[in-house]
Amino acid sequence: AIIATLLGAGAIVAGATSKTRGLAGAGMGVAAGGGEMAQRSILAYQRTEEMTADRSAITYLNATGQSGLGMLKTFGRFQSALSLSGAQVDPYRISHPLPRERIANLEVLVKKSPYVDKVDPPALQQRHDMMRIKIAAYMGGQAAASRLMRKMPGSLASQYGAAQTSYLFGDLAGALAKTNALIKAQPKNPYFQELRGDILMKANRPKAAAEAYAKAVSLDPARSGLLSVSYGQALMAIGTPDSLEKAVVQINKGLGRDRENAVGYRHLAQAYGELGNIPAADLATAEGHFYSGAYKDAKIFAMRAQMKMKRGEPGWIRAQDIINYAPSGKKK
Template sequence: MQANILSAFASKTARSFLAASLAVAVSTATTVTAFAQANLPIVRDAEIEALVRDYARPIFRAAGISKSGIDIILINDKRFNAFVAGRRMFINTGALMQSETPNEIIGVIAHEAGHIAGGHQERLREQLARAQTMAIVAGLLGAGAIVAGAATKSGELAQAGGGIAMGGGEMARRGLLSYQRTEENTADRSAVTYLEATNQSTKGMLTTFERFQSALSLSGARVDPYQVSHPMPQDRIANLEELARKSPYFDKKDSPTLQLRHDMMRAKIAAFTDGQGATSRMFRKDPKGLAAQYGDTLNTFLYGNLGSASSKVESLIKQQPKNPYFQELRGDILMKSNQPAKAAEAYAKAVQLDPVKSGILPISYGQALIAVGTPDSLKKAVVQIRNGLDRDRENAVGYRYLAQAYGQLGDIPEAELATAEGNFYGGKYQDAKIFAARAQTKFKPGTPGWVRAQDIINFRTPKK
């Protein structure tokens, strides 16, 4: 009887501790499909992804993780935040939009790279395991005292047992938070090292921490520094300022070309997430600059007259004729104007001009070709979408367009397999298995389509 009481009490204590602790530890096995299943608002945009990768590339090289297959995933969230999960780095669109210079967001990337290079997640899991053990041991000791108190009819002993259990769990939690704060400071110092190694300023990091400190001061909130997983902003500034200012690159500014790309990225995010007036407010000091014009064109496309949007994008193209993303926007406007043939021409130009060969642009090209609707355009759509998926295998939307193209061509086995793939990479595993089973019956055993369908059927759905 006593053993059962102890076991139940310890189990409850461990579960309570786990509920508080798992929020700070993310499994390295997590995939994009799992995040999609969890309804994480992932953003896909060729222009923004290309710029962020350009920011990250030299930092990853300096951190020694350039060949580690690190993916950068954008999250549609207005809060200033970034985090890592295994070999994936997640950056909120709010962090990109609030960073007024490239250097500010590069500092964020450098900090997160410090976590990856330092193996902090693996060590955090070890610390979590130790903390769980501490909580369980405290729970067992406390439960033993409670049972002993009950047996001897000693209320004081039973009360002390409850205090032991609760105190042990709290001590374990505080120990874990202290460990996390240490790792955050280590990542900050690593970031300074990476920035200096790549001849970049550390000023952006200080600007970010000063922004955090200002927001905290304005909120009027009182925060116990021992109850949070990150050091307080003023402490981070104090720890870094002297080291940062010693860098010979501290006062180095971002190049005008990079700053312009950054401003255009911010304009795009603002137009799509903050409503009509956001871009005009953002660029009120330079209302006639290219970034402001880009924001205005996007606003007109989203909320205004498509004819006016078309005229404005042509003006942008005249100023930067080799910009693939202006051609992409032109294609978007033409698609919305129900002119798919002309849109296909614009997307084809975007694909041709794209220096990084994004998978997103060929998929948009394929979508326009599907809308044209002729047998020849549908065959071309399959080729273009497959080209895009070869570069961007986990693009669930791409598979859905591929299924549509195959369906209109009458190729039902391939259409069902593409539907299975789209559901699979969208995190809808059960639907993926249903369509894979349907597709497999139509393929000859042993063919590539049959084998891929079998892979989806055999996939073990991760536990929630």
């Protein structure tokens, strides 16, 4: 591509010098064509990587004893949607393979798998359904969640979706009643306790919310960082010095497991600020900006934090890391 651009530029200059329009035009074509070739080469590489990822997915499904038929069905839906849209797609100018190509790439592997007809365990399917309904409620709204709930009437996932939509769209009393029923059905489910905490926070009952989040944290086998941050946020809302100290501990625990939670750092900065620990508040603010991609603001707060810290202590070193950070391809 670079050679083509240089040759094209040379032809343009030669054409301009000799007042030969054809040569100049040809030079422009060569230069543009070089860029087009480079772009197509990159896109071809990306498509190959996607195909490799698809095949790896089948390898992982076989390793866990699961069927890959779901992938074929998903790509089949993509193909149907593409066909119905009537869009004309240039297969050489896209970053992902066309759905029909992905199906062809996987069909033989899926069908020769010993697990092709294996049905997922009910507990795994239930978790999956609850996840889908929660995503639908948050991303697609009440109508999207309702469409999914109609496909699984009476299920625990459907009840979870009903509680989520009640919470998100203003019926806090109804949401709390539905969530309490879910907890009665599955008392050891940490995410039902999380939802209870969310509802109570929205109802301005931080002490009860903190108790629900604490229960969620204690029940969570995955030790999710988000749950600890939510617990810390509820403790902050209680507002006593003791609860603020506990909030700092919980939020730091959560961030230790989820380093890139920018919102968590903002809560941590607020807690440190209310406790009067301004250097730590400035450093947490810097971290929040850093993980949000606002590197200039991150450096400003990191420098402010350093000015009030002892040189060489852990916080000072982390602030220096932020100050020294240069995004790829840019100078500090």
